[in-house]
Amino acid sequence: MINILEFFSLDTLDTRLTNNNNKNQLKSSSTPRWNTIEFKFYYLIFIIVVPLMFKTAMDASNETNPNYPRFQHLLSNGWLFGRKVDNSDSQYSFFRNNFKMLIILLISHTSIRKLTTNIFTKRTYFDFIFGIIFLFAIHGVNCIKLSIHLIINYAIGRITNYKIAIWLTWIYGISTLFLNDWYGNFSLGFLDNSFKGIIIRWDVFYNFTLLRMISFNLDYIERKRNLENMDKVESLIDLSDRERLIAPLPIEEYSIFNYISYLFYVPLFIAGPIITFNDYIYQSNYQQCKTVTNYNRIFIYFLRFLFCILTMEFILHYMYVVAVSKTKAWNNDTPFQISMLGMFNLNIIWLKLLIPWRLFRLWSLIDGIDPPENMIRCMDNNYSALAFWRAWHRSFNRWVIRYIYIPMGGSGTGKTRLLNSLLVFSFVAIWHDIELKLLMWGWLIVIFLIPELSAKLYFKKFEKDWWFRYVCGLGAVINIWMMMIANLIGFCLGTDGILILLNDLFKTMQGFQFLIISSGCLFVASQVMFELRENERRKGIDVRC
Template sequence: MSGLLFWKDMLLCFAALFLQERGLSLDRYTFLMYLCYLTYAPVYIAGPIVGYNAFAAQLEVPQKNYSFAQISWYGLRWILSFLLMEGMTHFFHYNAFVVSRLWQQLSPFEVFIISYGVLNFMWLKFFLIWRYFRFWSLVGGVETPENMPRCINNCHDLESFWKSWHASFNKWLVRYLYIPLGGSQRKLLSIWVIFTFVAVWHDLEWKLISWAWLTCLFFIPEILVKSLSSKFQATSSLGMLVHREFKAIAGAVTISCLMVANLVGYVVGPSGIKVLISRMAGKDALPSLAFIFTTFYVGVKLMFHIRDASKNQG
């Protein structure tokens, strides 16, 4: 028994020194504090992921980055977003077309519109869930990561799309999967493991597995193009114009690929791939697909202007 007490004291001593070097106190690491972390509603009910150290530190010293007026405005914006969701569910019936399988009777252009509507509906749904719990935690004095820092319609590449979707989960994946798997050195291989894990984490369904693998398949060209474009530095005005146009076309291709992946994952499913391909391969579908691609190209150009305006504003 004395030997166990000796090792226990030694362990506590080393833990105290380890925490002291990092500016942390041993009092934070108690069973009561850990139980509080596990049962804090904004963290565990579909809320954003926040680390234990950050949570414990903000219980001792509540966050001061947000004033009462800023938190109130955050809550008001959530109410306006909730009203927008109510309007969408009453006047736009994207999910009804998906569930009833009526999409099989529609043209490829209409199927793409339904997919785009479903994607925006999903974004707004998770936006409301995550921001509600973040607002709750801010009222309690605990600041948690923002999961929807950018609108879904302001992402022209897959990397920025996933970084701004479930941002806190993305950070968790980077820390516990991406870096241990080799990071940027083995990016082409690690994305397959990561997206398969994400699909299984959501639910064990073939349509989600198909969505994950299609996303990885579309991710590979983007990774290769980015690695090549980083080595190219345009200096002349013509070179910068060509580079910008190339990025806009690449962004339109990326959005089109993202739409196809979400069509398979959330609209047609693996069983409907053949029907979708046969529809898209028809001669009547070519004008519609060209119009959709042109729309995405114009949208990417608008995204460039928005980001340039944001940079100019500091």
């Protein structure tokens, strides 16, 4: 029987999160607060408020709402209790509509791998062959367009001058994002009438391929520099997760053959999670992680994945918030209703990314490769902008830290930290899409980091005082509001919806009352979140998010 707390624990998701070498040093000696009168009051608030949030989101988006006729056409026939389903999000509907095909591909790929184990002396041989076949199946002759980028990037990495190679890798990589957006559909002449694959838009998955292209070049350049500096050849046995990032692989491993195998590794090709070239080659050809041989752990991970799918299906069948957002059908809704439309929209965004990522990671685990878990916190279990981005798309976050943030100087001074964060979020925004709205979103995130960083520096000296936790709670409330506003502008309500919400919050009595009450609820939630983190530290776990 699976313990419910263990089922939802960090350890179930990824052993990287809980395998700390210095657990004793990390352990907190604080006394648990779960049975105090204060927290019993918080439980009462949760029992009342959380069901009310669900009900309000349903009232604002269901057939009983006067705005229903405006978004009714976006709904489809569902399978839960005769309900309609909101399958209007194009990104998730693509995954949802092709889910059966992905499962068939997963079973076929892993089965063929098992059957051919004795034929291929190295795992990468199989990945190379299957990857090329898979790529042609989904992109057809458009593989030629993708191949042009791959060859140019590989050639750049071979430039003798390290600095020039690094700069050109970045310049060309970022330029391709713009080139694909502007000219990605250029003609191939007589080949245009040939087979273009299951997915004609070859550039849809290119952004993830780009991360792997850059990883290969930078890992190769780093290894070549270490060899020329007479770096000692270390053992390739029992390397930790962090050590695999800079694994002292033989220089011969950085071949075009392994380059192609890595770029087109099928389980992670479509959307990741991102694994660095060094880590992929180490796990493929040297030593597999213990996680991929622990079938009980993989099965529990599968159950977590199944739970997330059913949660998403429930929301899509009972809260048509995506359709409301697309049609801006929130006329005469209360501030509470508009805010819940936005909040559950953000939850759907979180789930629509989490579910494919967990499927692809599950596929990779079954296949014998352990990539990082991308989503380690529920979207609603966040109170810090800094911590939020450490937990959201974690493999991409680790990639950014390794290849951008640390090379640019890391946290350093406060000024350096902000400049580096601005650079990071600018790249993240451009990488997501060539759109001014997302660039503005990236800059807003950095601006919203300033109060948090400033408050941390000033209040750190008071962390032993009894009132420190409550001041942090007030800061958390402000943080949550700012994060919600930034993400609602970028991904849900847009500027029109957010201006209506802000106008209602500050210019109407009903809105102002909601602002005060909701801020009080966020304060309660922040105290529970603090205690959840503290409970992890008592076990020697600190994931800094």
